[in-house]
Amino acid sequence: MGNDLISSLAFAASGMETQAMRLRAVSENIANADTPGYRRKVMTFEQAMDTGLVVAGPVKLDQGELTRIYDPGHPLADETGYYDGSNVDLVIEIADAREAQRSYEANLRMFDQTRQMTQSLFDLLRR
Secondary structure, three states, rough: OHHHHHHHHHHHHHHHHHHOOOOOOHHHHOOOOOOOOOOOOOOOOEEEOOOOOOEEEEEEEEEOOOEEEOOOOOOOOOOOOEEEOOOHHHHHHHHHHHHHHHHHHHHHHHHHHHHHHHHHHHHHHHO
């Protein structure tokens, strides 16, 4: 039983850690939405083979097309007056942030429930 509780804590903690990393990537994407040539970062998740915990995979750059922006006065504009913007879509980033936040909160609740169960078990054992 004790090992199951410790495993539950580890799973919840790994979930919170990966979602925090995902929120960091989303925050960087939002902060760079107006940066010319910026490609959004995409997080992947993997299951560690030895422990089964969730871990962050490599951060990849979205290879989708960059938006072409017409602004002849911009220093990066080519001879036609266009330059490459970013491929960040704020609607997608906000949706990803909400999903990561909710996943983080679910893992936090699981962590707290497991902690309370552990405390109850210790209280029973002391009697």
